[in-house]
Amino acid sequence: xxxxxxxxxxxxxxxxxxxxxxxxxxxxxVVGAGPYGLSTAAWLSxxxxxxxxxxDPMECxxxxxxxxxxxxxxxxxxxxxxxxxxxRLADFRAARGRGPVGDRYPVPVEEMTAYGQWFQERRVxxxxxxxxxxxxxxxxxxxxxxxxxxxxxxxxxxxxxxQVPFAHEPAELTGPLPGDLVxxxxxxxxxxxxxxxxxxxxGGGQSALESAALLHEAGASPTVIVRAASVAFGSPPGTDRPxxxxxxxxxxxxxxxxxxxxxxxxxxxxxxxxxxxxxEMRMRLVRNVLGPSGGWWLRHRVDGRVPxxxxxxxxxxxxxxxxxxxxxxxxxxxxxxxxLRADHLLLATGYRVDVxxxxxxxxxxxxxxxxxxxxxxxxxxxxxxVPGLFFTGLAAAPTFGPVLRFVxxxxxxxxxxxxxxxxxxxxxx
Ligand SMILES: Cc1cc2nc3c(=O)[nH]c(=O)nc-3n(C[C@H](O)[C@H](O)[C@H](O)COP(=O)(O)OP(=O)(O)OC[C@H]3O[C@@H](n4cnc5c(N)ncnc54)[C@H](O)[C@@H]3O)c2cc1C
Numbered sequence: 001x002x003x004x005x006x007x008x009x010x011x012x013x014x015x016x017x018x019x020x021x022x023x024x025x026x027x028x029x030v031v032g033a034g035p036y037g038l039s040t041a042a043w044l045s046x047x048x049x050x051x052x053x054x055x056d057p058m059e060c061x062x063x064x065x066x067x068x069x070x071x072x073x074x075x076x077x078x079x080x081x082x083x084x085x086x087x088r089l090a091d092f093r094a095a096r097g098r099g100p101v102g103d104r105y106p107v108p109v110e111e112m113t114a115y116g117q118w119f120q121e122r123r124v125x126x127x128x129x130x131x132x133x134x135x136x137x138x139x140x141x142x143x144x145x146x147x148x149x150x151x152x153x154x155x156x157x158x159x160x161x162x163q164v165p166f167a168h169e170p171a172e173l174t175g176p177l178p179g180d181l182v183x184x185x186x187x188x189x190x191x192x193x194x195x196x197x198x199x200x201x202x203g204g205g206q207s208a209l210e211s212a213a214l215l216h217e218a219g220a221s222p223t224v225i226v227r228a229a230s231v232a233f234g235s236p237p238g239t240d241r242p243x244x245x246x247x248x249x250x251x252x253x254x255x256x257x258x259x260x261x262x263x264x265x266x267x268x269x270x271x272x273x274x275x276x277x278x279x280e281m282r283m284r285l286v287r288n289v290l291g292p293s294g295g296w297w298l299r300h301r302v303d304g305r306v307p308x309x310x311x312x313x314x315x316x317x318x319x320x321x322x323x324x325x326x327x328x329x330x331x332x333x334x335x336x337x338x339x340l341r342a343d344h345l346l347l348a349t350g351y352r353v354d355v356x357x358x359x360x361x362x363x364x365x366x367x368x369x370x371x372x373x374x375x376x377x378x379x380x381x382x383x384x385x386v387p388g389l390f391f392t393g394l395a396a397a398p399t400f401g402p403v404l405r406f407v408x409x410x411x412x413x414x415x416x417x418x419x420x421x422x423x424x425x426x427x428x429x
Contacts, residue, residue, distance in 0.1 A: 026141065027052045028157070029052050029132070029154040029156070029157045030158045031157065032160035033057045033124070033127055034060050034162045038120050038123070039081040039411070040414045042081065042124060042414065048422075049418065052128060053127045054131065054146070055131070058113045063189055067191075068191075069214070072234075072295045073257075078407050080115075080116065087123055101240075132360055133147050134361075141154065141388075142157045157389050161395075167187075168351055169182075170349060177317055183345075186351075192219075194218065195219040198220075198341070198342045200326055200340060200345050203226070203292070205350065206298070207348040208348030211348055216301075223307045225309050225312050225313075225326075225328060227313050232293035234259075234293055235296055263289065264290070270401070271400035271401050271409065271412050275378075285401065285402065286405070289401075311330055311335065312335065313331050314329075317345060326342065353394060355371050356374065365389070369385055373398065375398035378396055379420070382416055383429065390417055392413045392414075
């Protein structure tokens, strides 16, 4: 892996980069217009940073999440971030003539998507609705190619491409199956296409349980296969505002954007400190904090309606007469191996950060990014070992913690990225 030696200020090389704020400065490119890309753009704009922002607003929420889904995060923790007030989810609702809502209101995905679009129109009107095809290195700058064929140089690139490129599809399960018999949940907007079919859903988290509920409601026959001994559901919040809970309860379990409890409070606001924890501990925490569980409003749609096989793992798969044959084995349950048949295997197997899967970065550029367990090592300003190349959102979670897996982390991330870009100062990743 090439060593990065340029830890001095990135700006000011005559003829290539302008000093921060100077008129000849090349743009900072933001790739992606989801919550992290849009929030980053809002903060860059406030800092007066020349920028170009690319993507379809909230595309992942429109195309890669199931219609009819509800957010697990509460409304107060589901706002994009801008330096100015007036752009929160609550402001969007007020602008649409809808009343205030609290923690007991599950936000429909359609409302979240409309809110993101509303935010973009007001706060990031410069968004260019096209895809970035490639990003490469060019003399310490970035050569950016768009789907339109346009090519230009950028001073910085902020990768805000979200979780979809990191969808985890275990090769040993997908390998033996033709593409139409197996898919990851992120490939589906409309689960009604499975109506009348038997669908084996692999996983025990929100995505698995919600997909199973939606499949059942669409007239499909889902069976959930979970490695854990049981599935967990959240508890309904006792009040709409955490501050309305009795003081002793608040002391034992203070409210936070990630939920009640001291550890969640620390993860919500301690992203800067999280970065200094040992690497392995960070990976473990990112995986385990807020581990697999269903939203409280999901329990009655799953319990007694959808078969859930706990303590099981899928040993092998195969195609037989146009259907999926699954060899399912008990995990410490005394249950032997069973054979299940389904018309489709739906993988709710989550996401794993791996820079190598970001194919829009040239192989040469990817090789220059220092990684751990596939995730980019990042400076306190979200900058990678390649000066000027930033990663935000899920790709930054192994560095800054679980809050980066959620919209609640947009303020922390966007503020830091914008400051780092504006000052051009670097710290070691
Ligand atoms: C089923 C599901 C439910 C979830 N529920 C919640 C929840 O309740 N609360 C919560 O806080 N979080 C939730 N999350 C996580 C949430 O999706 C992320 O926190 C959030 O979307 C991260 O925002 P982002 O901008 O990083 O990524 P995304 O929203 O994925 O946005 C990335 C964008 O980049 C674009 N892009 C990719 N490549 C290119 C390119 N080459 N050129 C241009 N654009 C590109 C994509 O089109 C996409 O729109 C959920 C995730 C899933 C999968």
